[in-house]
Amino acid sequence: MKKTAVVWASQTGNTKEAAELIATEIGRPDVDLFEVSREELLRLTEYDMLIIGTSTWGAGELPHGWREAVSALDQLDLTGKTVAFFGLGDQLVYGDWYVDAMGILHDRFVSRGAKVVGAWPSDTYEFSSSKALRDGMFVGLALDADNQEHLTRERIRRWVCSIRPYLS
Numbered sequence: 001m002k003k004t005a006v007v008w009a010s011q012t013g014n015t016k017e018a019a020e021l022i023a024t025e026i027g028r029p030d031v032d033l034f035e036v037s038r039e040e041l042l043r044l045t046e047y048d049m050l051i052i053g054t055s056t057w058g059a060g061e062l063p064h065g066w067r068e069a070v071s072a073l074d075q076l077d078l079t080g081k082t083v084a085f086f087g088l089g090d091q092l093v094y095g096d097w098y099v100d101a102m103g104i105l106h107d108r109f110v111s112r113g114a115k116v117v118g119a120w121p122s123d124t125y126e127f128s129s130s131k132a133l134r135d136g137m138f139v140g141l142a143l144d145a146d147n148q149e150h151l152t153r154e155r156i157r158r159w160v161c162s163i164r165p166y167l168s
């Protein structure tokens with residue numbers, strides 16, 4: 001089993017709730033689940049598989065938690081680590097920046113040598129622009145607790161299924 005952590009930042013609880021649902025769906029008691037901080041980020045090299053969650057705030061910006069911690073990534077060598085991302089956003093009100101923070105974190109982790117898995121199709125969303133798109137796919141699971149909450153559990157179920165091979 002790959003040593004796995006689910007790491008999140010959340011301002012109103014939506015990303016925290018998604019992180020808990022993802023951990024439950026994975027269904028392994030050895031998976032660690034914690035809120036990001038600079039100190040916790042420096043421990044990421046203890047893990048083989050990282051599942052990284054973020055919401056987006058401002059206009060396409062990182063939320064508190066990631067904003068303060070992200071520069072600590074520059075001290076880490078993530079070569080050989082596998083990373084999957086999930087992002088919360090509001091595609092209707094913030095459709096010009098939908099889940100941008102997931103794209104910002106993606107680029108930071110890739111620059112430290114991590115291999116990314118868990119790309120997700122963008123066709124069941126309505127938005128204008130997103131920094132989290134690569135070749136028409138989201139770099140990870142996009143969720144929208146504001147407008148598509150009813151789809152969250154099924155999206156998580158299907159996405160965890162798609163990354164399960166990388167967890168063992």
Ligand SMILES: Cc1cc2nc3c(=O)[nH]c(=O)nc-3n(C[C@H](O)[C@H](O)[C@H](O)COP(=O)(O)O)c2cc1C
Pocket residue numbers: 009010011012013014015016054055056057058059060061063088089090091094097098099100144145146
């Ligand atoms: C002031 C404000 C700014 C926001 N900016 C964005 C944004 O730029 N892009 C986006 O996709 N969602 C944006 N959102 C929506 C949040 O990301 C969304 O509500 C998310 O579920 C919050 O998750 P959290 O409670 O885990 O922080 C914004 C929401 C608020 C209230």
